[in-house]
Amino acid sequence: MSSREKILGAISINKPELIELPVIDIKSTSVLAADWVEQFTKTLESIGGKVIQLSSIDVIKEEIQQAKIGGEYIVNTLPILGEVNNEINSTMEASLLETVDRAYIEGSMGVAENGSVWLYEHQIKNRLLPFICQHLVICLNVNKIVPNLHEAYKQIDVAKEGYGVFLAGPSKTADIEQSLVIGAHGARSLLVYLISE
Amino acid sequence: MNPKNFNRLFFVPIQGASLSHSAAAEIFNKDESRTDWHDETLWFVREKRDKAVRQIAEWEQLRSLGSTIKDHTLSNLDNYLAEFEKNAQANGIKVHWAIDAEEHNEIILKIIRDQKVEQVVKSKSMLTEECHLNDYLAKRGVEVVDTDLGERIVQFRNEPPSHIVLPAIHLKKQDVSETFHEHLGTEKGNNDPQYLTEAARQHLRTKFIHSQLAITGVNFAIASTGGFVVCTNEGNADMGAHAAKIHIACMGIEKIIPNAEHLGVFLRLLARSATGQPITTYSSHFHQPRVGQQMHIIIVDNGRTKQLGRPDFRSSLKCIRCAACFNTCPVYRRSGGHSYHTAVAGPIGSILNPNLDMKANADLPFASTLCGSCSNVCPVKIDIHVQLYKWRQELVSEGYTATGKKVAMKGMAFVLSHPSIYRVAGKMGRWMMRVFPFIINNKSLNPWYKQREMPEAPKQSFRDWYKKNKQ
Amino acid sequence: MKVGLFIPCYIDQFYPKVAVATLELLEKLGCEVVFPLNQTCCGQPMANSGFASLSEGCDKNFVANFGEVDHIVSPSGSCVLHVKEHLHDQDEIKAAYIRKHIYELTEFIVDVLKVENITASFPHKVGMHISCHGQRGLNLSSMSELSAPSFSKPAYLLNMVKGLQLSEPKRVDECCGFGGTFCVFEEAVSVKMGKDRITEHAVNEVEYITGGDVSCLMHLEGILKRQGSKVKTIHIAEILNSD
Numbered sequence: 001m002s003s004r005e006k007i008l009g010a011i012s013i014n015k016p017e018l019i020e021l022p023v024i025d026i027k028s029t030s031v032l033a034a035d036w037v038e039q040f041t042k043t044l045e046s047i048g049g050k051v052i053q054l055s056s057i058d059v060i061k062e063e064i065q066q067a068k069i070g071g072e073y074i075v076n077t078l079p080i081l082g083e084v085n086n087e088i089n090s091t092m093e094a095s096l097l098e099t100v101d102r103a104y105i106e107g108s109m110g111v112a113e114n115g116s117v118w119l120y121e122h123q124i125k126n127r128l129l130p131f132i133c134q135h136l137v138i139c140l141n142v143n144k145i146v147p148n149l150h151e152a153y154k155q156i157d158v159a160k161e162g163y164g165v166f167l168a169g170p171s172k173t174a175d176i177e178q179s180l181v182i183g184a185h186g187a188r189s190l191l192v193y194l195i196s197e
Numbered sequence: 198m199n200p201k202n203f204n205r206l207f208f209v210p211i212q213g214a215s216l217s218h219s220a221a222a223e224i225f226n227k228d229e230s231r232t233d234w235h236d237e238t239l240w241f242v243r244e245k246r247d248k249a250v251r252q253i254a255e256w257e258q259l260r261s262l263g264s265t266i267k268d269h270t271l272s273n274l275d276n277y278l279a280e281f282e283k284n285a286q287a288n289g290i291k292v293h294w295a296i297d298a299e300e301h302n303e304i305i306l307k308i309i310r311d312q313k314v315e316q317v318v319k320s321k322s323m324l325t326e327e328c329h330l331n332d333y334l335a336k337r338g339v340e341v342v343d344t345d346l347g348e349r350i351v352q353f354r355n356e357p358p359s360h361i362v363l364p365a366i367h368l369k370k371q372d373v374s375e376t377f378h379e380h381l382g383t384e385k386g387n388n389d390p391q392y393l394t395e396a397a398r399q400h401l402r403t404k405f406i407h408s409q410l411a412i413t414g415v416n417f418a419i420a421s422t423g424g425f426v427v428c429t430n431e432g433n434a435d436m437g438a439h440a441a442k443i444h445i446a447c448m449g450i451e452k453i454i455p456n457a458e459h460l461g462v463f464l465r466l467l468a469r470s471a472t473g474q475p476i477t478t479y480s481s482h483f484h485q486p487r488v489g490q491q492m493h494i495i496i497v498d499n500g501r502t503k504q505l506g507r508p509d510f511r512s513s514l515k516c517i518r519c520a521a522c523f524n525t526c527p528v529y530r531r532s533g534g535h536s537y538h539t540a541v542a543g544p545i546g547s548i549l550n551p552n553l554d555m556k557a558n559a560d561l562p563f564a565s566t567l568c569g570s571c572s573n574v575c576p577v578k579i580d581i582h583v584q585l586y587k588w589r590q591e592l593v594s595e596g597y598t599a600t601g602k603k604v605a606m607k608g609m610a611f612v613l614s615h616p617s618i619y620r621v622a623g624k625m626g627r628w629m630m631r632v633f634p635f636i637i638n639n640k641s642l643n644p645w646y647k648q649r650e651m652p653e654a655p656k657q658s659f660r661d662w663y664k665k666n667k668q
Numbered sequence: 669m670k671v672g673l674f675i676p677c678y679i680d681q682f683y684p685k686v687a688v689a690t691l692e693l694l695e696k697l698g699c700e701v702v703f704p705l706n707q708t709c710c711g712q713p714m715a716n717s718g719f720a721s722l723s724e725g726c727d728k729n730f731v732a733n734f735g736e737v738d739h740i741v742s743p744s745g746s747c748v749l750h751v752k753e754h755l756h757d758q759d760e761i762k763a764a765y766i767r768k769h770i771y772e773l774t775e776f777i778v779d780v781l782k783v784e785n786i787t788a789s790f791p792h793k794v795g796m797h798i799s800c801h802g803q804r805g806l807n808l809s810s811m812s813e814l815s816a817p818s819f820s821k822p823a824y825l826l827n828m829v830k831g832l833q834l835s836e837p838k839r840v841d842e843c844c845g846f847g848g849t850f851c852v853f854e855e856a857v858s859v860k861m862g863k864d865r866i867t868e869h870a871v872n873e874v875e876y877i878t879g880g881d882v883s884c885l886m887h888l889e890g891i892l893k894r895q896g897s898k899v900k901t902i903h904i905a906e907i908l909n910s911d
């Protein structure tokens with residue numbers, strides 16, 4: 001008998017009688033979208049992220065230009081922000097990605113209660129990019145903020161692409177004496193632009 | 198009676214090299230200021246949890262949901278595992294099944310050898326700790342680099358993690374500084390956590406970039422979609438998994454949840470319970486290998502189906518490994534994770550480990566005052582302290598009890614079952630004094646008297662007073 | 669109302685004054701109190717050590733002593749909880765009645781007698797020690813781990829006592845480390861836990877530490893005395909019964 005059969009057989013003998021699956025019936029405490037934006041901002045900033053609301057993307061375009069002039073390796077993945085870095089693809093080697101200073105990525109959705117942003121694989125171009133870049137910038141439509149995770153899971157399809165992530169702030173650790181240090185292995189900073197254009 | 202005899206009479210010796218919890222805890226407590234520091238550091242985490250929890254009006258409702266979803270899943274586990282396997286395979290993931298730790302380790306070794314892998318990185322997985330994977334592979338010439346900062350620290354020191362979320366919580370920054378000076382060449386005496394973390398970042402980046410195989414744990418596996426979720430704050434699971442050509446994810450059979458919507462409940466509970474964060478920095482959802490990558494999942498039993506068959510203890514399989522019970526446990530905070538001599542320490546470890554080896558872990562259910570705080574913080578409402586009580590009964594009935602304790606208990610039960618004998622015994626110089634705490638009033642032999650005065654024996658019992666004054 | 673007074677074995681033997689105070693207090697509050705003379709112990713010391721199988725004799729004796737009263741009241745949350753959760757007997761109808769009608773003292777005064785005034789006076793600084801079994805087991809007060817409204821039955825009563833200044837330690841409901849046989853088998857941790865409770869009460873400059881379980885207080889008293897501290901322990905019944 002294979003291990004698979006042994007395990008499944010043992011479970012069918014040892015499991016208790018079927019218990020009903022409960023319905024998740026949690027309502028958001030606020031119905032106002034403006035509250036969600038405020039909560040998203042407050043929460044993300046409390047966990048080390050930065051949030052800036054913009055009514056025009058020109059600011060970001062200018063920022064990218066300046067950084068490029070300054071010699072930084074900037075990766076832009078959003079056509080609306082100008083030239084896109086086509087060298088970034090799903091099979092690019094880690095040793096090349098490691099040199100990225102700052103990456104601009106589009107987010108799908110923000111979650112007010114925990115300050116996280118959902119990123120689909122197609123938005124990050126390469127799974128490693130949002131982790132291996134030194135600094136991460138996410139551009140998110142301000143209307144794409146939902147109150148909580150329950151609502152978020154109603155709206156995203158986790159299995160639509162091979163990979164997706166809720167990302168909440170810069171990489172961090174408190175493994176040394178519970179002292180919070182930002183910038184463990186992933187990006188050292190996270191900036192979210194909430195765009196209302 | 199000398200103390201050695203006392204120990205022999207009242208404690209069952211632990212098999213193997215490890216000390217019993219109480220013996221290890223006594224050593225831990227010799228450095229009182231360090232014990233205070235350990236206690237306060239973990240209490241700080243408990244306070245962060247409290248603060249986060251109080252911001253969620255529906256917290257208790259979430260706990261109930263989390264608990265019932267897990268109850269349901271366990272009651273249909275075989276079907277969910279089969280569904281998960283089918284969907285994962287359709288997603289292009291290779292699924293393996295391991296009946297025990299050995300088979301789990303063998304599967305990984307075979308993949309390593311077949312693919313001629315030399316560089317392996319691993320993010321935190323308590324299952325691989327439980328299976329002693331690193332030791333197994335090291336003995337066969339494969340070095341695994343742990344990439345969680347805390348785990349890397351203890352790996353350098355050749356120690357096991359002392360906490361499932363904060364592996365190096367027993368160490369001070371000075372200890373980490375010395376270890377990093379020795380292994381990474383950091384400045385001697387520089388204890389700045391920022392500096393030390395930066396050194397680890399640089400060191401581990403090269404490991405990530407050159408690794409061929411990444412091992413991760415699994416926080417949740419979704420039956421209906423055949424995908425799985427891995428949560429970290431550092432980003433080390435993603436750095437490893439996305440850089441390497443092969444990704445192996447290891448999961449116990451109990452990690453299954455029915456649908457993605459259930460993640461909404463568990464991800465809300467997990468990080469708040471663990472560290473007081475609203476969510477971990479990265480909650481990564483893996484459904485397919487990336488182009489050119491191999492993805493494996495190993496589904497491991499290792500005693501879990503046996504635990505499922507114990508009605509009193511099966512709900513321990515609901516655990517989502519947040520470690521809130523560690524942080525709140527007054528005994529854990531004052532004895533340290535290593536006193537539990539198992540991969541998963543703390544209250545939850547004390548109800549999981551006797552199932553794996555009753556004899557070796559017979560001391561653990563007694564390393565508790567049964568205060569019940571663990572059950573109250575548990576995000577999936579496992580009645581941990583009730584199970585600690587029940588394990589005590591189980592261990593005694595299975596014969597894992599020291600002779601002296603058995604004799605004392607029998608004597609006590611006899612006297613307390615017979616009111617007339619109890620009265621005479623009481624009169625004979627307060628019989629209780631001798632059976633509770635079992636032996637005489639002597640500082641070196643009597644554990645009560647070592648650091649506490651005995652209560653003063655009054656002239657008459659209440660019963661005597663009552664007869665004299667009220668009848 | 670006929671109340672059967674259940675006095676745990678170690679109170680009977682070592683702290684008869686707590687039993688006397690409990691008896692007098694209940695009589696003051698208008699109860700008819702009987703003390704069944706053949707009672708011994710609830711069986712908890714054996715059960716918590718894993719020997720619940722040996723507690724049959726205690727159970728039988730308990731039912732024989734308390735099978736005929738309306739309510740059973742005891743100055744120990746821990747022993748009451750044990751009876752509530754574990755008492756069984758051949759006469760299961762009586763055992764079930766007892767499990768349902770046994771009360772810890774403050775719970776009985778607040779929930780059954782619904783007392784709104786206590787005419788006691790105790791002009792001292794008192795620190796409240798919350799015993800785990802009474803709190804988390806019998807729900808005598810709210811628990812710091814839960815997201816729920818705050819309340820405390822013992823504190824409600826203590827706040828009626830004239831002159832009494834009540835304080836809480838910083839960690840309001842951390843265990844003192846007694847834990848039954850834990851206090852000897854895990855001596856180092858047990859004592860450390862007790863010392864830490866005492867340190868937090870000392871910060872509040874209390875004269876007394878009070879609580880609803882003599883076992884916890886006995887443990888704390890043992891440490892206080894060894895330290896040569898001036899702080900004393902006192903059972904809540906003694907305070908509520910003081911003139």
